[in-house]
Amino acid sequence: MKNALVWLRRDLRLFDHAALHHALASGATVYCAFIFDRAILDSLPAADRRVEFIHDTLAALAAELEALGGHLIVRHDGAESAIPALAAELDAATVFANHDYEPAAIARDEAVARALAGAGRRLRTFKDQVVFERDEVLTQGGNPFSVFTPYKNAWLRKLEADPSVLAPWSVEPGSAHQPGRFAPGQSVLPALADIGFARTNLHELGIGNGPQLFDEFLGRVADYGVARDYPAIKGPSYLSMHLRFGTVSIRHLVRTVMTMSARGAAGEGGAVWLSELIWREFYMQILYHNPHVVGGSFKPAYDKIEWESGPAAEQLFAAWCEGRTGYPLVDAAMLQLNRTGYMHNRLRMVTASFLCKDLGIDWRWGEAYFALHLNDFDLSANNGGWQWASSSGCDAQPYFRIFNPVTQSQKFDPEGKFIKRYLPQLAGLSAKEIHLPRNPIVEHDEARKRTLERYAVVKTT
Structure with missing residues (x-):
């Protein structure tokens, strides 16, 4: 394989990145791209903090890629057409991306895969934003869970049986294990105004850097079980936005808090916080198996x-x-x-x-x-x-x-x-x-x- 394209979506980091790991492992020269997807952005107000957060995150990501000898390609277009076109432009035989579980995203990926296949290319996707996905945690009867506590217990048993699922996906271009390399070039990130958005009060809110927020939270995780319920005190991890856009690795979060718990350093709060991460995956598999909940009652x-x-x-x-x-x-x-x-x-x-x-x-x-x-x-x-x-x-x-x-x-x-x-x-x-x-x-x-x-x-x- 000569060239490969990594399509970044809900995984805006280089650390412990499944799709990026597999692209480099293929031996290809790797291009990285993000699409400001008009199908999503065109319905948003100009002062949308999430778009600003993504834009600022991409700026940092581009600098990180350049330090590794690569660059970030950014387009403002419809993803369904932009990704096949970019793959053709770069002569990339394969587009690598990480799984998404929302109905609209699944349909988008299917459309991209069809367009790529029509040009003799392919889309390969990987599990990255969860520890367990789709049909990996089922009842003894082989059905999806609809009650959280049995799901949580099965989730924990599965992790205990195979802790290797928490192993990080290394990104080491040019090493013996990762023979690929990043494609050199200059990152070009359009100004926020150029894609129709304006600055907000985002930087006044203390949203911060995901890994740094996590390190700070670990110092008070033991109190999380009680502190999380009181809005006037600093109880939550404040990582929800970072989990949403993948600036932190779920494997790293779970691995770290479980390691702390094993040596008694996370207190009761560590187990409660882990339960919240499991709730996140529970709702993801509910949506995946029951797409009718978008607009209709589960019951x-x-x-x-x-x-x-x-x-x-x-x-x-x-x-x-x-x-x-x-x-x-x-x-x-x-x-x-x-x-x-x-x-x-x-x-x-x-x-x-x-x-x-x-x-x-x-x-x-x-x-x-x-x-x-x-x-x-x-x-x-x-x-x-x-x-x-x-x-x-x-x-x-x-x-x-x-x-x-x-x-x-x-x-x-x-x-x-x-x-x-x-x-x-x-x-x-x-x-x-x-x-x-x-x-x-x-x-x-x-x-x-x-x-x-x-x-x-x-x-x-």
């Missing part, structure tokens, strides 16, 4: 629920989006999302429950709003989380368990520190008063009764 019976509609519902939804519900914790959480593109995981559950079960609004409205605004938006996790909150998904919260936004506030932001950060007008209130609703758009107790009636259709199915 079809829940599609019979009659959600609020019409102008009144639209006004309630607008109030939720803009942080005007009258419930301080809900409003502070929505303001955090709107101003930063981030929302604490506990607050994602609280706000989602409020939209579906206090306001009676279709979970799909909220899912779409989060998809547009979350820096770390990932279809499988976002869909899974919203269906969990609305009780329509796999292993979901029972419909009769309804978060009380006041008691959630009292429990997880007891002094109101988080609330005051985003609602400074409430700063003078006491720790007791700050949680109470002010001019609420709905009364929680009354809304709870209506929700139980709304969900009654499910009980009769």
Whole structure:
């Protein structure tokens, strides 16, 4: 093989990169490319932090490639046409990429593979963004799991049986093990404005460098099990955006925390954090095996629920989006999302429950709003989380368990520190008063009764 093209997507790093490893191992001269795909970007607002994050990450990646003697090719086009055209331009016999599990991405890759095959070329893809994928973790009956705990247990057993799946994919061009080399050349990265986007407040948010964030998190991972629930303190890893775009390796994360746990250095928090990584893969395999969840309930019976509609519902939804519900914790959480593109995981559950079960609004409205605004938006996790909150998904919260936004506030932001950060007008209130609703758009107790009636259709199915 003379030339090969590595198509970067959700794997914006050189470290422990499956597709890049296999391209170099083929003995080819390796070109690397990223496509700002118009099929995705054309529907986004100009001030989209995710595009800026990708752009800045590519700049660093290009510099890293140049230090190794290569370069990064960047195009702003439709990926389905750009990749076959680029392969032809470079005379690349094979395009190497890593697996994606979303229905639209699978269809895109199938289209690219057909176009390449028509020109006598091929697309080879590899597992990279998960530890276990597709049909690798199944029930004893050979079926996909739909309940998390049995999936987690099977996942852990499989890893214990074959820990080699965590081994890193080395990238050492020119070595005895990696006889290929990077194609020399100059990286050309278009300006953000040239692809229709503008700078945002991204660099004010502390999103940082993925590997550095992980190293910092390891110093407090032992407390994660408790600290993660309190939005006013530094509890999460803040790696979700880096996992979404692959600036960190999932194998490295799992391998590191398990090694720490084995020597007793990760405490109880290490096991809890590992469970969160497994949840991520659980939702990915749910989406892969059940593509109908894109737009429909995992449990079809829940599609019979009659959600609020019409102008009144639209006004309630607008109030939720803009942080005007009258419930301080809900409003502070929505303001955090709107101003930063981030929302604490506990607050994602609280706000989602409020939209579906206090306001009676279709979970799909909220899912779409989060998809547009979350820096770390990932279809499988976002869909899974919203269906969990609305009780329509796999292993979901029972419909009769309804978060009380006041008691959630009292429990997880007891002094109101988080609330005051985003609602400074409430700063003078006491720790007791700050949680109470002010001019609420709905009364929680009354809304709870209506929700139980709304969900009654499910009980009769």
